[in-house]
Amino acid sequence: MADTRGAISSEPTLEEQIAAYQREFQDLDPQVEKIVSALSRLNRRMNVAYGRQTAALGISNAEWEVLKALVLSGAPYRMGPSDLAKRLGLTPAAMTHRIDRMVAEGLVTRERDESNRVRVIVELTPEGREKWLEAMRLATVFEEDLLQDLSPEERTVLGEALTRLLRRVEHAQPDAGGRLTDLD
């Protein structure tokens, strides 16, 4: 899991960091750098916060990711290990071990698919679903607090802008030189 550790301290402020970049690299567009750096820092801080919350519930951030994927798949909350692995960006091997741990903790069950015995079905237990719900409640409180300074209009604009950026990275692939070129 990415950058979930706590205490990010003695870090320069965003402004100091951008000033330092400009000193060392003249071609830098400070506006672009501000967006990119803020994005990355924000994400790191948020992951730390989520990590603290899930830890308080006795699960790891990694386990929460699995619970989320299963719930999002909809009732009856079943997925195969390789689907889960693709969804979370893990190798199937890592998924095997992660599921091992979660079965031992009673968050999911693992059984063979009787109609195709190559396949394995991972299914959320009621306990797993309950954990997800508790984590979800904490997460929404945190997220609402995070955004409390933004008016509904500002939220709309922000969501719109981020979605546009996301579409750009998702529908484009960097070429050999790293340039983003449209696929459609």
Next chain:
Amino acid sequence: MADTRGAISSEPTLEEQIAAYQREFQDLDPQVEKIVSALSRLNRRMNVAYGRQTAALGISNAEWEVLKALVLSGAPYRMGPSDLAKRLGLTPAAMTHRIDRMVAEGLVTRERDESNRVRVIVELTPEGREKWLEAMRLATVFEEDLLQDLSPEERTVLGEALTRLLRRVEHAQPDAGGRLTDLD
């Protein structure tokens, strides 16, 4: 390092995901969820892109992080291992090993501080600085492409909004229940 792996595939669209969340969790504010999910996805995609670029230069994303921290510290590009560790959010132990590798590759040097022999000084080599510069050039091209759909005004608004969110997480600490409360 966080979520730097490639191929994030067979993922539901952002819209599908939010619809699924609303089905499973009625209290969800779709506007908030849109922002938070887009942020997290965007960051993941960007890390994948950066990873591809640094890999093309023969360094890992982890090594790039160290190079960035050293350059940002300004000439003469020296830092102690524990400062680097704090800056990158790693344990000192991990820093020791990472520096080992980078010394072996000639990106940095490690020597004892003669004025206080407990301390160690990690210093960027000219080769390390050159690698940073190459990575920086690729990164700025990617970042400019990423933001190409946003007008200068939109960029300003976006940067401003993200900075505001960042200030909120940085100056606030979640309490036992996970609420963000101001420190100032």
Next chain:
DNA sequence: TGTGTACTCTTTAGCATTGAAATTTATCTT
């Protein structure tokens, strides 16, 4: 029916990370 091929999951070996203990050097107290 039998064999080849493809697919899914697990096992194995290697690597980066963490947390805790150990090591080395500096500083404080008397």
Next chain:
DNA sequence: AAGATAAATTTCAATGCTAAAGAGTACACA
């Protein structure tokens, strides 16, 4: 000056990840 305490780094054992090899099952096609 001696001994205790503190600080910075490294060493060590355990964890979770990746990549690649292995095992088991289903399906196609002769």
